[in-house]
Amino acid sequence: MGARLSFAGVFTNWGVATAIVVAGISLSAAQPSFPSPPSDAPTIDFPVPKPGATPGPTKSGAPSIDPRPPTESRPGRPEGQGVPTTLPRSVNIQLKVERDGRLTVIEQVIVQAKNTMTRVAPLRIGDRVFAVRDATVDGNGTAEATADTFTIKLGEGASTVKYTVDGAVADFGDHVQVRWQVANGWDTKLVFLRASLLTPKPGNDFVCLAGQSGTEDPCDSALIDSSGVLRVVQSDLDSGARVDLSATLPAGLVPANARFENVKAGAFALTPVSGAALGLLALLLLGGFGALWVARGRDTKAAAADVEPVEVLVTEGGRVVFASPDGVLPGQAGTVIDEVVDARDLTATVIDLAVRNYLWITESGEDWQVVRRNPADYALTDYERAVYQALLPEGTESVTVSALRSAPPNTADARSAIHADSVARGWLSRTPAKLRLAGAVLAVVGVAATVVLALTVGHALAGVALVIGGIALAVGARFLPARTKRGALLVQQVRGVHGYLKSVPPESVPAADRELVFSRSLPYAVALEEAEQWLSRFAALDVAADGTPGLYWYGTQDDAYDQARFAERFHALIDSVDGVFGKR
Known part of the structure; x- marks a missing residue:
């Protein structure tokens, strides 16, 4: 998706909520051995609108779902038939954009008995750089952040992870954008994930993508309640997949702190410069092959022609x-x-x-x-x-x-x-001999250029093109009559x-x-x-x-x-x- 997301509105509800409930019932019934969380297990306050409140606006024409958390009973369903919040391999996430631009995050993670879960989240996404600090774990695990990754390691049971994200707010002139991948890098499949995003003032143009990096599949559900809180529900998130969440806020509401770094392409990456060099090489090789074909054809024809009588006496x-x-x-x-x-x-x-x-x-x-x-x-x-x-x-x-x-x-x-x-x-x-010499010189120059380009500005494939061209010239000259x-x-x-x-x-x-x-x-x-x-x-x-x-x-x-x-x-x-x- 990159740092500059430009989707508008909220993804529509695809009717997944009902499927989630049914899946939750099946999973709950199929795993009777999962232990109940201890009485002192941490919980997350997941804000719920007051009874009778009307859900807030969503993308034009998009249907909405009942914003009540899945632990509550729904009309027509017996009490206790919702999706349990203690479902193993589930994550509850609460995000809050602070007035100073910080993004504070609280995650409650339920780990299946006798298992572990590890999350290694990259902090460099495209050319955008995030930073995580003040990470703590209340429960069975650890959390550690470096300049490049944020790592969470958790044991069985329920654990609460708290941390602060810097760099989540980017300035786009007439608005600012909040972005964070609320789930990525988990080493196991997440059965169920829900998240809420609270901002100083209600935002708009919410975008929620779920799946492997680079895909643009929408989350199962992403909608706004009457208080302007974005609520996200996602089930069956594959190992290593991400949930990428962004929202647009009014300009100046919170200070921007996003940091962008130009990611230098690999020295041998295909760039416009190296691509042009390789394209020119292809044209020259085709032209040279054609010239060689014509020259050898002329010489072969002359050698095979009928011999005219030669008077030598x-x-x-x-x-x-x-x-x-x-x-x-x-x-x-x-x-x-x-x-x-x-x-x-x-x-x-x-x-x-x-x-x-x-x-x-x-x-x-x-x-x-x-x-x-x-x-x-x-x-x-x-x-x-x-x-x-x-x-x-x-x-x-x-x-x-x-x-x-x-x-x-x-x-x-x-x-x-x-x-x-x-x-x-x-x-x-003397043309073939000159071409052989020129080809050898060109190949040597190409090797030197490749080394210099690789160590400086990149575009090293342009040097490789010179090497290939020189070798082709030297070899082709040997076949030139x-x-x-x-x-x-x-x-x-x-x-x-x-x-x-x-x-x-x-x-x-x-x-x-x-x-x-x-x-x-x-x-x-x-x-x-x-x-x-x-x-x-x-x-x-x-x-x-x-x-x-x-x-x-x-x-x-x-x-x-x-x-x-x-x-x-x-x-x-x-x-x-x-x-x-x-x-x-």
Whole structure:
């Protein structure tokens, strides 16, 4: 109900009085073992109008009930057939608003034999704070009040509890309001409760609610007698339920003493600020998912499209030579295909440097020696120079593969350079990497913001939204294709090269040009995992057909070149160089 009740009038009598009487008779008859109260048991004066008096006004049109207490006989009922005031687990309550704004309360509680009853009443209801003082118990029990709760513990028999409530009167400008929960926090069901509220002058707009906190069910009966006293009757009040009573009095009749405290919502409570942050997060997640769906769909469609024929063999100066599409190099082809610079891309670059006469590779027992043949000039790309420098630093003329495996070169610069080169050519985008970094930063900022908000102004869910958004951004970026539209087109062309490697017959190339075509195509076969098929297809290659013995870029230990032995040793060379680059 909150502190600002706004109900008008008195709840109507729902005909419950008759049911209460019948229930009381049944309960009284069903429990003959309940002891009668001692002769000195305390009682409460429950004011009764004089005989013949007319009940006072109630809510317009509402019926009224006979205000006589249920201990008296009713017309047509034999003497003694009313509801007994000594019914076990019943409470009689008398409330009085004093001239100085205090609310004095007297409660008579009847506890069943061999049982106890405990009431733990909260003194903070919503943003309203009450205080209880001067609590005493006449009978079998104790009463204690703290800043947060008022606790009554009673043993069997009849006990009278007296206390004073501060904070029951609130100022609403043109009137004041008296409010108190006359019953709440009991650990047992109350069979019967009745209460009276006496004010300096008759009040109005009485409101009485019964039931669990938050419900708005009216009390069984709440009406005003001819003297302006509000009388409340309630039966069968569940354990922990409350009877919340309020009344409106004229402004200035008694001083207001209500105290209100803004209850700070939990740091992780849903507030307008945090709700807006979570709503924005939901919109961004939906938008990001849509963008990711479109990007991946475009990339998948490009990869699944039919491969157009790619002409990689061209005639220059009367000779047939290999020419890659869009000038893509072996290392670049592998990188654009899987969007990652891996060891095989660097290995293919080493073979390509040898094929293009920058390096010489020769067998040395079970090892290989890589020899500087021509300096790394500006005809090479930045990443090719980085690979060259990693293998043969300045001042080094040759190195064995076994030595490289023992002390692997640092290839970080080469990997960065090949990726940067693909980005510069418009094949790949840095967007996914930037988004991953942005997501990680956003998540860290979100964690810090969550802690700060939780310890200060609240709205910590706004910080949580940042954390979730950052994580989602970082994870989503991993699934975002790095290839651009031009990169997707290049993939189609590289797939065409792959088809060429798998299908071109050696006989279609003039014998004098086969060694060069075989050699220039070999690095692409390495990058695209087709080296074995390529070597098998050119198993009958005559390397002397160009007028020079052996391969022009690879030296063997045998005087006579053997293509089958070369294929076997070449596979071992590739695995060894992969091992060099795979370690760093």
